[in-house]
Amino acid sequence: xxxxxxxxxxxxxxxxxxxxxxxxxxxxxxxxxxxxxxxxxxxxxxxxxxxxxxxxxxxxxxxxxxxxxxxxxxxxxxxxxxxxxxxxxxxxxxxxxxxxxxxxxxxxxxxxxxxxxxxxxxxxxxxxxxxxxxxxxxxxxxxxxxxxxxxxxxxxxxxxxxxxxxxxxxxxxxxxxxxxxxxxxxxxxxxxxxxxxxxxxxxxxxxxxxxxxxxxxxxxxxxxxxxxxxxxxxxxxxxxxxxxxxx
Amino acid sequence: xxxxxxxxxxxxxxxxxxxxxxxxxxxxxxxxxxxxxxxxxxxxxxxxxxxxxxxxxxxxxxxxxxxxxxxxxxxxxxxxxxxxxxxxxxxxxxxxxxxxxxxxxxxxxxxxxxxxxxxxxxxxxxxxxxxxxxxxxxxxxxxxxxxxxxxxxxxxxxxxxxxxxxxxxxxxxxxxxxxxxxxxxxxxxxxxxxxxxxxxxxxxxxxxxxxxxxxxxxxxxxxxxxxxxxxxxxxxxxxxxxxxxxxxxxxxxxxxxxxxxxxxxxxxxxxxxxxxxxxxxxxxxxxxxxxxxxxxxxxxxxxx
Numbered sequence: 001x002x003x004x005x006x007x008x009x010x011x012x013x014x015x016x017x018x019x020x021x022x023x024x025x026x027x028x029x030x031x032x033x034x035x036x037x038x039x040x041x042x043x044x045x046x047x048x049x050x051x052x053x054x055x056x057x058x059x060x061x062x063x064x065x066x067x068x069x070x071x072x073x074x075x076x077x078x079x080x081x082x083x084x085x086x087x088x089x090x091x092x093x094x095x096x097x098x099x100x101x102x103x104x105x106x107x108x109x110x111x112x113x114x115x116x117x118x119x120x121x122x123x124x125x126x127x128x129x130x131x132x133x134x135x136x137x138x139x140x141x142x143x144x145x146x147x148x149x150x151x152x153x154x155x156x157x158x159x160x161x162x163x164x165x166x167x168x169x170x171x172x173x174x175x176x177x178x179x180x181x182x183x184x185x186x187x188x189x190x191x192x193x194x195x196x197x198x199x200x201x202x203x204x205x206x207x208x209x210x211x212x213x214x215x216x217x218x219x220x221x222x223x224x225x226x227x228x229x230x231x232x233x234x235x236x237x238x239x240x241x242x243x244x245x246x247x
Numbered sequence: 248x249x250x251x252x253x254x255x256x257x258x259x260x261x262x263x264x265x266x267x268x269x270x271x272x273x274x275x276x277x278x279x280x281x282x283x284x285x286x287x288x289x290x291x292x293x294x295x296x297x298x299x300x301x302x303x304x305x306x307x308x309x310x311x312x313x314x315x316x317x318x319x320x321x322x323x324x325x326x327x328x329x330x331x332x333x334x335x336x337x338x339x340x341x342x343x344x345x346x347x348x349x350x351x352x353x354x355x356x357x358x359x360x361x362x363x364x365x366x367x368x369x370x371x372x373x374x375x376x377x378x379x380x381x382x383x384x385x386x387x388x389x390x391x392x393x394x395x396x397x398x399x400x401x402x403x404x405x406x407x408x409x410x411x412x413x414x415x416x417x418x419x420x421x422x423x424x425x426x427x428x429x430x431x432x433x434x435x436x437x438x439x440x441x442x443x444x445x446x447x448x449x450x451x452x453x454x455x456x457x458x459x460x461x462x463x464x465x466x467x468x469x470x471x472x473x474x475x476x477x478x479x480x481x482x483x484x485x486x487x488x489x490x491x492x493x494x495x496x497x498x499x500x501x502x503x504x505x506x507x508x509x510x511x512x513x514x515x516x517x518x519x520x521x522x523x524x525x526x527x528x529x530x531x532x533x534x535x536x537x538x539x540x541x542x543x544x545x546x547x548x549x550x551x
Contacts, residue, residue, distance in 0.1 A: 006350035010343060017338040085333035089390075092298065092330060093351040094323040 003095050007103035015111055021077075024068045025115040029061045032184070033122045042127035047188045051215075054127040056186055058120055059138075059210035063145065064183040065115040067203045069108045070149025071156070071174040072167075078104075078157035079166035088247045097246075105150060112146055133216040141213040145206035148229040151236035152202065158243040177203040205229055249312070251276050251398055251429050252297060257306035259292050266292040267303065268453035274398075274446075279420060279430040281444035283437060283537070285547075289453040290433035291331055294402050297431065298328050311397060324352060327396030327428075329387050331403045335375045341386050342371035345393060352394035361389040365419075381412045388419065399423055401432040405439060417443050437537040449541060456544045462510055464540045472512040473533040474505045478525065485525045491515055 015021050033054070042052030081087045090100060123129035153170065160166035178184040180194060181203035187195055198204045209225040219226070250273035259267040267289045274280040282290050295301040296308055299315030299322055308315055315322045335344050342358045349355030362368045365385040370378060378386060384404070391399055401420070405413040413436075420443060424430050434440055440447045441461045448458040457464055471494065478484055478501055487496050492509035493516065505516055513532050520527050542548060 002353075003347075003351040006347050010339065010347045013343075014336050014338055081336070085330065086336060088300075088330060089333040089335065092300065092323065092328040092333075093348060094320040095351040096320070 001096070001099050001102065003093075004099050004103055007095070007099065008106050011103050011107040012110060015073075015107060021073050021111075024072065025065055025111050026118055028068070029065055029115055029119045030122055032061060032064075033057065033119055033126070036185075037123070037127055042129065048186065051130065052127065053186065054123050055130050056211065058123050058129050058131070059214040060183050060186065060207055061119045062112075062116050062142065063181070063203060063207040063210050064178060065112050065119075066142065066145045066149050066206055067174055067177060067181075067183055069112055070146060070151075070153045071170045071177075072153075073108065073111075074104070074150050074153025075156040075160065075166040075170040076163065078154060079160050080163040082157070082245065082247060083163045085247070091246045097244075101154075105147070108150060109143070109146060112142065116142070131214065133212075133214045137213040137216075137219070138210070141206075141209045144226065144229050144233070145209060148202065148233040148236075149206065151233045151240060154240035154244070155236040158240045158245065177201045180204075182207040202228070202232055249276075250274060251311055252280075252431060253307070253309040254293075254297070255307040257293065257296060257303045257308060259289075259296060259301065259303045265453050267296070269306075270450075270453070270455055271306075272448055272455060272458055274429060274431060276429050277424065277427070278445045279424050279432070279443060281440040281447045282431075282433045282450055283435065283440040283447055283541075284450035286435060288450040290435075290450055291402055292453075293450070294400055294431065294433050298326070298400055299323065300328075324394065325397050327391035327394065327399040329391040329399070329401045329404060331406075333387070335386075337374065337376035339375050340372050341367055341375065341378065344375065344386065345389055348390050349393045354395060355393050356395060361392060364392075365389045381408060384408065384412075384416075388416075392423070396428060398429045398431060401430065403433055403435070405434065405436065413439070437541065441537045447537065449537075449544060451541075451545050457540065461537060464537060465535050466508075468535055468540055468543055470535040470539060471506045471508055472535070474513055474516050474530070475533075476503055476520075476527040476530040477501050478503060478527060482526060485520060485523045487516060487519060490519045 036057060037054050040053035042054035044050045044052055048056050120129070152173070156169050157166050160169055180190070180198050181187070181201045182198065183203055183206070187198060187204075187207070190198075205225040205228045209222050209229065212222045212225070252274035254273070255271045257267050257270045258265065270289075270293055282293060284290055292301065296303045297310060297315060299310075299319045302316050310322050311325055313322050342362065345358035345361055349358065358371070359368070362371050365388060367382060367385055367389065370382055375383065375386070404420070405416050408416065417439070420430055420432070432444070444461065446458065446460055447464060448455045449464070450456070457467070459467065480501070484498050484503055487493050487505055492512045493505055493507040495506045497504045507516075509515070513534070517530070538548075
């Protein structure tokens, strides 16, 4: 894994220098907290089991960040690097492919945690949001959800012939999910028919798992979510590895 | 001496096109070895097979005695590569790029030293996207040198550069060689191959049609050198028939045409004129070059 640390630090730096990427990971979720917080506040609501809108929005916005990073950042950056010949330049060194992927995954994880920290800090300062789970459980959920979404992103990058196409596919998959999975707005306020659609969307299971971890529900109640996300990770990860192209 | 690059019967086919069609050659340590030919001759495919970026359909390639595909990492550790088409993240800074790529190798030169050597010291903090074409090219050369490579590969190093920048690149390549590295380069500039390379392989339609020193290639044409000059009124035309290399002297009034062979033909004739204290005006030389070699071998002009 020689060069892994240097590559991770460089990738992080580049992520922060890229205004669009940094906006969607760090600023956009924070804006949602301000916007929906101003509209709904955080009064306890029976529909949310006595929790406030902002309480349940914390794990939801975390899932939103995971979706943005995995389904937009990963395919756009990866396919872009391939199209521009950047991956080719990396491949001309002794660096191993796994080193590249590991640096990318860790960078995305750190960016996710940063985005999450901003959201939670704002939520706590403005709305005194509650946290009833355990930190390790939340981190495990973030890791599984993040890897599952990223594996979809790498698969998109592997299959799309151009960076532009990768971006379009990522957006087509992500944007409907943002509204219908409960990541962008609580699923409870959507009509029954749409909620049925949500059961077909991968991001829905990230939202459910994170919400469970956030409010201290036991893992065994979320076996289905873990199973589905692990399945996505295995299948998309294997397909991405099979179809990945350096140029 | 053991060859540092060995290629035997290399073949690479894309669809129905044989991009490389049975190429064989060896490169000795310390050489500047050039592969010239028109666009589409198979130069880039060949160099990429040597670099381990592409696998040939058949044939044998050894770099420093190693297989560049099966022993990719070991080979990559010891060679430097400048690619024809590649780039770096736009917002990466020049100094950061060198530090990053240095981290991929067991040993690496300090970024500051490389930047200095390539005249980029002031650009250390400049983003890749803000560099000019020539500066970016120099940064890519610095990247190719970061691990003190034993062999450096340059693919179309000077394409798109102005003549002055091209000459600066030639000096750089010579300097890299003088520090002990072997250089393998491709170019479609015949002049570049002639001026820079110790040996040149001329590639056409995926095959090597000639391989020798630039002089050897030109000599093999059997074409003579010509030199013409004017002797001012009233001065006698000197007797040059006995000068080494001179084969024929024609005098048309004041204009004298001397033909002959040999690498030192021009300087010998001029030296003889100086010796005889004969004033000469409007001296012109006509020497065959690698363009003529290509034309003779393929029946086509080699166009830039």
